Amino acid sequence: xxxxxxxxxxxxxxxxxxxxxxxxxxxxxxxxAAKGSDMLKGKILANIFFEPSTRTRLSFEAAMLKLGGSxxxxxxxxxxxxxxxxxxxDTVRTVENYADIITLRHPLEGAAKLAAEFSKxxxxxxxxxxxxxxxxxxVDLYTxxxxxxxxxxxxxxxxxDLRYGRTVHSLAYALSLYNIELTLVSPDALKMRRExxxxxxNRIQVSxxxxxxxxxxxxxxxxxxxxxxxxxxxxxxxAKVKGAYRVDLKTLANxxxxxKILHPLPRVDEIAPEVDSTPQACxxxxxxxxxxxxxxxxxxxxxxxx
Ligand code: NCD
Numbered sequence: 001x002x003x004x005x006x007x008x009x010x011x012x013x014x015x016x017x018x019x020x021x022x023x024x025x026x027x028x029x030x031x032x033a034a035k036g037s038d039m040l041k042g043k044i045l046a047n048i049f050f051e052p053s054t055r056t057r058l059s060f061e062a063a064m065l066k067l068g069g070s071x072x073x074x075x076x077x078x079x080x081x082x083x084x085x086x087x088x089x090d091t092v093r094t095v096e097n098y099a100d101i102i103t104l105r106h107p108l109e110g111a112a113k114l115a116a117e118f119s120k121x122x123x124x125x126x127x128x129x130x131x132x133x134x135x136x137x138x139v140d141l142y143t144x145x146x147x148x149x150x151x152x153x154x155x156x157x158x159x160x161d162l163r164y165g166r167t168v169h170s171l172a173y174a175l176s177l178y179n180i181e182l183t184l185v186s187p188d189a190l191k192m193r194r195e196x197x198x199x200x201x202n203r204i205q206v207s208x209x210x211x212x213x214x215x216x217x218x219x220x221x222x223x224x225x226x227x228x229x230x231x232x233x234x235x236x237x238x239a240k241v242k243g244a245y246r247v248d249l250k251t252l253a254n255x256x257x258x259x260k261i262l263h264p265l266p267r268v269d270e271i272a273p274e275v276d277s278t279p280q281a282c283x284x285x286x287x288x289x290x291x292x293x294x295x296x297x298x299x300x301x302x303x304x305x306x
Pocket of ligand 1: 055056127133136166167225226264265266
């Protein structure tokens with residue numbers, strides 16, 4: 001399969017076969033992540049981030065370094081020419097001269113698609129407003145597969161902010177390519193974006209509820225998300241849903257023994273720290289998986305793995 005030169009704007013750009021190929025490539029990266037490689041020697045990654053990030057930016061950077069390449073970029077556009085009024089298209093047409101591949105995080109929906117139109121080198125969407133976060137969805141799928149050995153046949157629940165959370169949009173699209181049952185758990189004001197719901201309902205069985213306790217006993221994978229405070233147009237609306245869900249040991253009393261709890265992180269208060277030491281908690285292993293998935297993406301898009 002040839003991924004060389006492709007952009008990743010949306011997870012919807014991929015077929016199930018392509019996603020499986022990516023996940024298998026990520027698995028093959030596990031030993032290289034441990035001992036390093038010079039596969040991408042001489043290649044440069046530019047991380048251009050217009051929004052805060054810890055994991056996405058550092059894991060792309062670490063992935064590039066582990067494969068022998070280098071990374072440049074900025075984590076705060078306040079210190080760049082954007083501050084002087086430069087637009088995204090011009091920034092991209094500048095950065096492409098310095099690098100072989102770009103990751104872009106931006107507050108505007110459609111930013112990655114726009115950047116890809118202007119860029120001669122591959123653009124990876126590292127988060128586009130409340131719209132999508134396709135590489136996180138790949139990390140999530142990889143984690144599910146590694147923890148449960150399969151994706152098909154599982155009952156997956158997405159919990160929290162399904163309206164403003166971008167990771168759940170990409171993940172819902174991706175999961176709908178598998179034979180799963182999906183439950184969407186959120187307050188009424190934070191229900192899954194209708195366009196995403198419409199698209200996935202044609203492919204898999206989906207149900208919506210506000211009641212987390214009720215769905216816990218039959219759930220195989222619980223994907224918990226943070227309520228995206230910064231994306232609410234009105235903070236009074238945020239105040240109404242703040243703390244809507246909190247997964248603690250009491251919540252887990254009725255859960256399956258082999259339930260897997262995922263979270264893209266950062267966590268605020270939606271998973272109690274007491275859950276961290278349970279066998280069900282996968283979210284810190286999920287962070288590690290971010291490295292191998294991103295190593296695979298860089299190697300495939302730069303044509304070093306076919
Ligand atoms: C998420 C994001 O930026 O969308 N973080 C991540 O990349 N793992 C989730 C969030 O901010 O809640």
